Amino acid sequence: MIASPREQEPKLGSYLRVERNDHTVLVQLLIESRLGTNGLIVNPCHIARHEELVAEAGRQGVETVLDPRSVELSTSVGLGLSGVADLPWAPVAPHTPDDLGGPAGLLLSEEIVGFAVKEGLSAILAPTHILGGADDPWLQVDSALVRDLRRALDGQGRAATPIYYLLVARSALFRDKEFLGRLVTVLADLPIDAIWLRLHPFGTTTSGPVALRNYMDVCRALHAVGVPVVGEYTGTVGLPLLAFGAVGGITSGLTLGERFSLDRVTKKSSGSGFAPPPRVYLQSLGVFVSRDEARQLFEQRGMRSAHACTDAACCRRGAVDMIDNPRRHFVMRRDAEVGKLSRVPPQLRPTVYLDEMLRPASDAAVRAEKVLPDLQRSRRRLDSWRATLGAMADGHAEATRSPVPTGHRRPNS
Secondary structure (H helix, E strand, O other), X not given: OOOOHHHHOOOOEEEEEEOOOOHHXXXXXXXXXXXXXXXXXXXXXXXXXXXXXXXXXXXXXXXEEEOOOOOHHHOHHHXXXXXXXXXXXXXXOOOOHHHHOOHHHHHHHHHHHHXXXXXXXXXXXXXXXXXXXXXXHHXXXXXXXXXXXXXXXXXXXXXXXXXXXXXXXXXXXXXXXXXXXXXXXXXXXXXXXXXXXXXXXXXXXXXOHHHHHHHHXXXXXXXXXXXXXXXXXXXXXXXXXXXXXXXXXXXXXXXXXXXXXXXXXXXXXXOOOOOOOOOEEEOOOOEEEOXXXXXXXXOOOOHHHXXXXXXXXXXXXXXXXXXHOHHHHHHHHHHHHHHXXXXXXXHHHHHHHHHHHHHHHHHHHHHHHHHOOOHHHHHHHHHHHHXXXXXXXXXXXXXXXXXXXXXXXXXXX
């Protein structure tokens, strides 16, 4: 029997970035067999707290991806972030291109691989750095680091371990056709299995019509490399990126990390240094609110029926559990959103996203903002996406589409 197009399509990629206190809820979901994500992105600064999570994920075949924090290690602000300077491969002063050429680059790669093997991690983000242009020396150094990483993995008997190229740059840089052309040529020659994209500034709160279109254009240019593109720190705007085929996978923080900004590693923060409390995901609107705001919303007549979770496996007590355990609620709702798009043939995903996810959300936001006025900005953003993506849908059939990440090495990589 010939498989249907739906059966031939693998599930769209969804990865969760695990921070200090996220492991408890994720272990619980793994034990319940309710974690539908492709993989977990492991912060090596918290590896001692997350050993049980990594082990259980490995037992269940959930990918565990090591982020070696190379971007943080190359700036003075990043090096000062909690735990970064204590990593086994951390330098005394921020890395520069001259520091990692030749044998020093190979040593760094071997240290990272040794850590990944020791901790039982199944994939690695290449130790790349912020690119500033076509002539940036980091591009050549990072290419050598990728090859060193592959040699180190093969030497440890880990030939099947994928390497994901972490591409970090300012969005404006991609208007330079020379840079984009050289980048595609360089990446196509590397033993990488996906491109993980961090563009500054981009994410749910910085994705107006021009930024959204430009992000998709960058992704489609990167499709020429022939590997999956994964959108990092995209937040809820990652869903239309998946639906329109710009990316084959997205990463999410557990109710945090909806946008990427280089300011985190280039500018000193006046904050406390502690992670903010988890927020409540209103899946009907695709937005996050504080716990206090969620309580205020649900106190109003009609808001529980419109916005409270109705999945008993997720939130048995509806709105109460959404507020009490917002991480669990978000993880299960994001799994459901990605799963919904995955079950639809690629050519129908834009229509399903627009008709069944975005339009109901923008309509519902009109009423919700009367209770929470701060939602006005979110409603305007949803309206903007609705107009922008509606126009893009007409030409979707001719657009290129990212492959879906599978957690395995691509042939000939």
